[in-house]
Amino acid sequence: MNSNHLPFKACAIAAAYALTAGAFAAPMTYTATWVTDVKVGKTTYTNAAVTVRFTGDSNNVQPVTDSHGNPIPSSFCTPPTTWFYYLTTGTTTVSVTSQRKTVVARLKDGQVFVAVDQCNGGIGFGSYVGPNGFEVAYPVAFVLGTAATYAVTGLALSSPANMSGYAWSCIGYPPNGAGNLTGNGTCASPDQYPLISDTGLPVVFYLPYTRLFDDGTICCNHYGTSNYGTFSVRPPVPEEDD
Secondary structure, eight states, rough: OOOSOOOOGGGGOOOOSOOOOTTTTSSSEEEEEEEEEEEEEEEEEEEEEEEEEEEEEGOEEOOBOOTTBBBBBOSSSSSSOEEEEEEEEEEEEEEEETTEEEEEEEEESSSEEEEEETTTTTEEEEEEEEETTEEEEEEEEESSSSHHHHHHSSOOOSOOOOEEEEEEBTTTTTTOOOOOOOSSSBBBGGGGOOOEEESEEEEEEOOOOOOOOTTSOOSSSTTTTTOOOEEEEEEEOOOOOO
């Protein structure tokens, strides 16, 4: 995988998804952990330990399709079937720990989905925000590392796993464009597109650790973040559902 590939957002065609109906299907909890800046309500937490947890059922994993219900194709992977899958039905919580204080927010349903790009090796959480109303690398997505290794197996959303990779929280991913996607070297300001908690408080995720070109734009589509984090898939435990 390299920065010339279609990024997580462009995902695409490909071989049959290894998740067949009923195979490994069960309730699953998808958890991302990383250190970043995040704002809950009017309070910004810097260098905070952040956990996003989504609990759903892998029976509901489905391919992303176009407006006609057809899998979205790609010129990078073969054979020509979709490689981009997501899980849209579930509950999402955000935990932020900073200076020995922890704040937990439950996001309103229907904002966040779990996504995997088997073609390009990306996995994480996307959301229905941004200028296009669909962002696959916000609040966070992981590329490269073992995250990419697990993503391409086709089982990354349906069987227990632990992985790590470079962490992106980017509205407008990929920042440098790829294929027919254009980019201006930046990610859109997330303050314009907050996720909303069940108490009405806005939650915003930032991308504070980046690698920049001399002109100040973000370097590269995969290595442009200098942040790292972990992502896990496992059956839920009772206390997570409380």
